[in-house]
Amino acid sequence: MAARRVRSAPYLFIAPAVTAFTLLLAVPIGYALYLSLREMRITGLGLGPGARAERWAGLANYSAALRDHELLAGAGRVLVYGGLLVPVMLGLALVFGLLLDADRTRLRAFSRIAIFLPYAVPGVVATLLWGFLYLPTTSPGYYVLHQLGMSGPQLLQGNGMYVALANIAIWGGTGFNMIVIYTSLRSIPAELYEAARLDGASEFQIALRIKIPMVLPSLVLTFFFSLIATLQVFAEPMNLKPLTNGISSTWSPLMKVYRDAFTRGDIYSASATSVVIAFVTLAVSFGFLKLAGRRAYGEDNS
């Protein structure tokens, strides 16, 4: 009897999560798939009963989404943005992590907290702060340049926008990734360093030859999460938009989904676009994990 109780217990324990997962994730995903295959058929002016009818559209929404220039351009912009953001952010996180771990470093606690602090700042607020710092009228950087008789680069126009947006994400994300890397640096046995020092290795060589290879799994993890976050960039461009004309309402693919669904009321093509984004995210994630699994963990990935 006790054995039967033990057998049914885990199912009761996971039941709430499975229910919530089904209702809040699985059903909406299924619904999005369903909607992406539908369309609104409008006859006449679309007024009166029966003038608007939902019907099957097959893959029409998908072929429209894949041929949409705005979506492709948006994907291109996110690619440039991510190409700038991810290497700089993780590079800084790794360097700061190594500096924190160097045993000569002082003021360690202060620096660690200060660099991690932006994690507690919402993306919306981070965007607001930097947005004002980019505006020539409220930015101290421009003020100083102006006093020197120079004009600074325009960050809220053209290609400056990529720097402006990437910087916001770098500011917000470096500390978090630094802590992840630092934590895994701390778990390396100190004997390894002592042995290397006896062999005459410099601190720099130790960092390069021992520390970085040892924290490679953490780097893979942080890269993975940064990649997913990049593909889904939404809050930052959305909140920078009121401060500049340089961001269109379809700047990133997700902004286009939002506009299609809520400004235009075309939930069908919005669903198709979001399914495409989800598919690309999944493909990139799994592809990356497979690649990283082979490289970082050796072949024993069973």
Added chain:
Amino acid sequence: MTITTAERTRAVAPVTAAKQRRKGGWIPTLGLLAGAVYTLFPVLWVLIASTKSIDQLFSTFTLLPGSGLFTNLHQLSAYRGGEFWQWMLNSALYAGVGGALSALLSGVTGYALAKYRFAGRAAIFNILLAGVLMPPVVLAVPQYLLFAKAGLADSYWSVLLPSVISPYGIYLARIYAAGAIPDDVLEAGRMDGTSEWRLFRSVALPMMAPGLITVFLFQFVAIWNNFLLPFVMLGDDHKFPVTVGLYTLLLQGANAPALYTLVITGALLSVLPLIALFLSLQRFWRLDLLSGAVKS
């Protein structure tokens, strides 16, 4: 263990070498301080900018404090009959209740996945984990449409419910439960005839507490900082969290620059609770959980 060994090795290392190493410490220290200046600068800016009146904001040197802090606070509080504080309260509600429910749900699920062997365990864990990869907006649009059908769109529930399920929280709770709860303790409890539920509530839950506080803090920050979900779900200003509220203020500021001081003061006030929470609960941030390196 490793720390004591390291300290011992360092102690016996020749004093001169140790001195030599300590002497060059200013390079990494300066590197880190440069990073700290970069991260603290916008915070310093918002602290100063919030003290400026609207004229001072656009006319005086940006790092020169102004004289309008109290006026700004007063105007922000008075904005539409105290709407800003309603937003703050809403954020606290969404993040506090959502975070607590999420930590509990993650706890019970992670415990079951870590401590029981049952058919379908691996499959369920993998499916739950795949939820991490789902872009929130892909979920937000159909979630909104379904909530609208159920008559729940634009309600507190529409923001709270989707925040409760956290694949990442379940993952962390499972790792923590696996490391923190010894199997023999559970077996001993079963021998004494303790029910499985009591075993979870009185034995496992207290052992998992530090891990669950971490899950709570992560969820709290994630919900407080969330923009997309409430932005999609809510239409009524009175239910906005502070992130969406500030966005609408900023949007209006494009036409009425006088609102910019309110946006800046509001931005400052909206991060203070999180920074306070973060500094006071620092020791509970088990970030090592992230890299999966749990030591019991």
